[in-house]
Amino acid sequence: MREADPLARRLLFVVGKGGVGRTTIAVATALLAARRGARVLAVETDGAAALGRALVVLRSQHHPPPGIERVRHLVIEGQAALEEYLGLIIPIRRVLRAVFESGVYGAFVTAAPGLRELMTVGKIWYEVEGRAGEAEAPDFVVVDAPATGHGLQLLRMPQSAAEAFGVGLVRREAQRIVNLLRDDSRTAVLAVTTAEEMPVSETIEMLATLKRLQMPTPTVVLNQVHRSPCSEAELGVVERAAQVASGASRMLLQTAAELARTEARWAASGEHQAERLQEHVRGAIIRLPYLFSEEFGPIEQLKLTGALGDVLCPPPADVARPL
Ligand SMILES: Nc1ncnc2c1ncn2[C@@H]1O[C@H](COP(=O)(O)OP(=O)(O)OP(=O)(O)O)[C@@H](O)[C@H]1O
Numbered sequence: 001m002r003e004a005d006p007l008a009r010r011l012l013f014v015v016g017k018g019g020v021g022r023t024t025i026a027v028a029t030a031l032l033a034a035r036r037g038a039r040v041l042a043v044e045t046d047g048a049a050a051l052g053r054a055l056v057v058l059r060s061q062h063h064p065p066p067g068i069e070r071v072r073h074l075v076i077e078g079q080a081a082l083e084e085y086l087g088l089i090i091p092i093r094r095v096l097r098a099v100f101e102s103g104v105y106g107a108f109v110t111a112a113p114g115l116r117e118l119m120t121v122g123k124i125w126y127e128v129e130g131r132a133g134e135a136e137a138p139d140f141v142v143v144d145a146p147a148t149g150h151g152l153q154l155l156r157m158p159q160s161a162a163e164a165f166g167v168g169l170v171r172r173e174a175q176r177i178v179n180l181l182r183d184d185s186r187t188a189v190l191a192v193t194t195a196e197e198m199p200v201s202e203t204i205e206m207l208a209t210l211k212r213l214q215m216p217t218p219t220v221v222l223n224q225v226h227r228s229p230c231s232e233a234e235l236g237v238v239e240r241a242a243q244v245a246s247g248a249s250r251m252l253l254q255t256a257a258e259l260a261r262t263e264a265r266w267a268a269s270g271e272h273q274a275e276r277l278q279e280h281v282r283g284a285i286i287r288l289p290y291l292f293s294e295e296f297g298p299i300e301q302l303k304l305t306g307a308l309g310d311v312l313c314p315p316p317a318d319v320a321r322p323l
């Protein structure tokens with residue numbers, strides 16, 4: 001187990017720039033935690049429901065991944081969470097309906113920036129802490145957070161609310177959420193990025209913001225890492241062979257050499273970005289390979305889950321083996 005094992009916390013936020021692989025990694029952590037026996041709740045916070053779709057596809061496989069029956073899925077939509085919360089504090093339906101229908105409510109929701117995020121993170125808190133004792137309560141909640149800015153807003157809101165309300169119920173509720181988010185024995189953060197200039201710059205900024213918010217130090221995952229398929233010397237051999245070949249063989253060898261060159265370039269520039277990122281990260285960065293496929297499907301998802309599992313949950317070294 002790693003020093004700060006993100007799968008061993010009750011709550012895991014998977015954050016990162018759009019398109020880097022947050023959903024894929026969130027699914028991977030859900031599967032790994034479930035494989036270890038945890039009751040998992042995989043949460044997504046927007047309407048796209050990509051995480052839910054990925055789980056449906058995995059469940060429909062001929063051999064579904066072990067433990068997937070322990071993974072539940074929940075979409076938390078800020079507006080609905082707000083209405084649910086108001087339903088709890090305004091138990092009289094007639095009054096509640098009047099509130100929803102009033103122009104004041106609409107104006108309030110639009111004018112109060114971050115209210116939806118506050119409700120979303122409040123609901124996450126409830127799933128992690130509020131169900132204690134219930135038979136179905138999850139042991140591990142993974143949140144596929146929205147992309148960078150919006151994701152940070154989600155984590156920032158409880159703090160802003162606690163500061164904005166000096167005393168009273170809202171302050172107490174917000175403070176409870178802040179306490180959960182900052183507690184590294186209950187909460188972990190996994191920051192996903194690709195080894196490209198923009199995502200790495202955004203990640204460096206995001207790490208600084210998370211630190212300011214006093215969030216637990218994130219585990220950093222570099223996803224879609226390219227590897228050079230051969231050495232410079234081997235590449236030279238293919239290129240020389242292409243020069244002396246003719247016809248179809250020449251074309252094939254040239255194409256192979258060009259593809260290998262491109263991959264080598266990707267790998268070199270990725271390595272440069274990885275070094276830049278490492279300067280801002282204390283522990284080792286987890287590297288996951290770029291998987292070539294026409295369509296990223298369940299096979300790729302499971303391969304990537306396996307690669308993440310090799311790092312996060314390697315087989316124990318002290319297992320007794322026969323001599
Ligand atoms: N290691 C990988 N190798 C190849 N393709 C990958 C890898 N990881 C993710 N992908 C693919 O990259 C695309 C983006 O992945 P994913 O949807 O997980 O990212 P995301 O950060 O959740 O994106 P969004 O911001 O749209 O929610 C998907 O098509 C996914 O299948």
Ligand SMILES: [Mg+2]
Binds near residue numbers: 022024
């Ligand atoms: Mg996503």
